Amino acid sequence: MKPVRRIIHIDMDAFYASVEQRDAPELRGRPVAVGRSQERGVVAAASYEARKFGVRSAMPSVVAQRKCPELIFVPPRFEVYRAVSAQIHAVFARYTPLIQPLSLDEAYLDVTDPLLPRPSATAIAQEIRAAIHAETGLTASAGVSYNKFLAKLASDYRKPNGQFVIPPGAGEAFVADLPVSSFHGIGPATAARMNALGIYTGADLRTQTLDILVRHFGKAATFYYGIARGEDPRPVEPHRPRKSIGKETTYERDLRRDDELYPALTTLAQSVWHACSKRHTSGRTVTLKLRYVNFQQLTRSHSFTDPIPSATALEETAHFLLRPLLPLSRPVRLLGTTVSSLTSTEESPATEQLSLLSHL
Ligand SMILES: [Mg+2]
DSSP, rough: OOOOOOOOEETTTHHHHHHHHHHHHGGSSEEEEEESSTTTTTEEOHHHHTTTTTTTOOOOOOHHHHHHHTOOOOOHHHHHHHHHHHHHHHHTTTTOOOEEEOOOEEEEEEEEESOOOOHHHHHHHHHHHHHHHHSSSOEEEEEEEEEHHHHHHTTTTTTTOOOOEEOOOHHHHHHSSBBBGSSTOOOOHHHHHHTTTTTHHHHHTTSOOOHHHHHGGGGGGHHHHHHTOOOOOOOOOOOOSSEEEEEEEEEEEEEEEHHHHHHHHHHHHHHHHHHHTTTTTTEEEEEEEEEEEEEEEEEEEEOOOOOOSSSSHHEEEEEEEEGGGOOOOEEEEEEEEEEEEEESSSEEEOOHHHHHHHOO
């Protein structure tokens, strides 16, 4: 039998809003929304005082202001949130190398085999929360359980500044009364489809056979079947930096002429550059991949001393790699472009979330 895992989910309380209240005493005890108040603004985070009025993150600013006329809008300061995020990750790293960040302020920790001997995962969660408070002046909540799904549910249970344990064997009973819409991994669309099938709670989900779930939800069915029973085998996966970013396309019609190949490469290069900039990264090496109709494949690479600076430079490099292969010996069915030897253009561990929020 596999040993029971010990998983902690740590979640900072009203993170962005709490940072703003920490740094501006006049905001403490007041309803605060991080975000812009303009027409198209969105609330990124709301203080607990604002939540009492029904203000929630992702809510349009105009709606939030209507619900809470006293609401104070504060523009986001992502560089500060990133710095705090690095501080809390440093705390986590004292206890385990197995840290999976979900966002700047949330992470799963596997403490089955901790770096510091402690009597329980509960004790570790308490120490981590105390250290976070001492070192950042902010509070965090924690969920402790034997898998990620339950640990995440548990961290919400005693929020703010609390923690909750779901011990081995207690998961199925814990999820039975909860609405499926509150389960992490079941989004609003899936929850609505489940409701339409008469599935409202964990207990309802528990009565469905795996067959029925597969028929309605495909690949995700196994996960749903498991969580209804308090089971979730997914490991805590530490963030690993990507080694390359690339895209390839198999064309419906084989490419034969220069005036088909160059535009196709341009499209690929633009989409790869878009993916790079989204991740705040670029690389020194560009690789072109080409597969002929007979499935013979070849790659050509070129490395620079500095990272590719722009979409145009990437496109020109891809074209430069293609040129010696023309005219084609036979038609091409697939083209690919990859950027590797990546270097981050930022130092943050959670830049993807930031780019999601960059419209705020
Ligand atoms: Mg949070």
